Amino acid sequence: METIAGVRTDRLGLLLDQFDKAREMGQVRLAGLGDEEYLWEPVPGCWSIRRRGEAETPRAFGPGDWLLDRGAPDIPASEYAEIARQAAGGMSVAKIAEDWSVSAERVEEVLAHTGPVEPDETPVTTIAWRLSHLHFCFAGSWEWTFGERRVDPTLLVDFTPDAAVAVERFWALMDRWRDSIATVTEAQLDTVGFSQYPYGSDPDEPYASALAGCNLEFIHHMAEIALLRDLWRARTPGRG
Known part of the structure; x- marks a missing residue:
């Protein structure tokens, strides 16, 4: 200590x-x-x-x-950067999708995003x-x-x-x-x-x-x- x-x-x-x-x-x-x-x-x-x-x-x-x-599962825009870090750290698309309860296609969509991220529309x-x-x-x-x-x-x-x-x-x-x-x-x-x-x-x-x-x-x-x-x-x- x-x-x-x-x-x-x-x-x-x-x-x-x-x-x-x-x-x-x-x-x-x-x-x-x-x-x-x-x-x-x-x-x-x-x-x-x-x-x-x-x-x-x-x-x-x-x-x-x-x-x-609790609503339908998704990856909010505020977490796009975290998804990128997870992928860069070696986490597979399948594992990320499992953690977020979304499809692999949704993860790939997030990883492919470029430009400014639109604010989340959350309740x-x-x-x-x-x-x-x-x-x-x-x-x-x-x-x-x-x-x-x-x-x-x-x-x-x-x-x-x-x-x-x-x-x-x-x-x-x-x-x-x-x-x-x-x-x-x-x-x-x-x-x-x-x-x-x-x-x-x-x-x-x-x-x-x-x-x-x-x-x-x-x-x-x-x-x-x-x-x-x-x-x-x-x-x-x-x-x-």
Whole structure:
């Protein structure tokens, strides 16, 4: 473990410090979240959590009474550069297609793209969707890195319309996540496939890269939740 002026500068130390600071800010921004705000749909066509039987997205999932919206598989424009890096690193078109649940033809189309990339047309999502998505991702990452590596990630989280319950369960999971990450060794950080999380490229990456990706996922979705909370407070009374 390397330190300068009492601050860890080794790879794991930097990743833990980044996570801890983001979590500290996230806990402040999630404080006091109520059910109405949690489920607020600021525009038509939002993705959220829905009662079983009421979800309209083609791949909505969840083990209980509430499902998390999920659309048809595709490679968003924001990931074109990542697809190019995967291919340049030796990943086959077939493997990339499998990871993204798309056809090989779609991968080849992305790799052949030239010029500016058009912005993604993605649905606006509720706070419930963002928090549930994070919970699902980290529950699956934990199970397929530190757990038994056998439970389908889509069955790990019982989504709930109760904001207080959702927040409490999420931070309990993140406590377990943080405790497990703190035990990772330098050798494990370099191990390709230390995480076998089946949705994405974790099995093909050194764990340091996969862990950095987890931090990015946490940071950018918590920032989106924070913005939605700002918009909720600033909305016109009586509208939305």
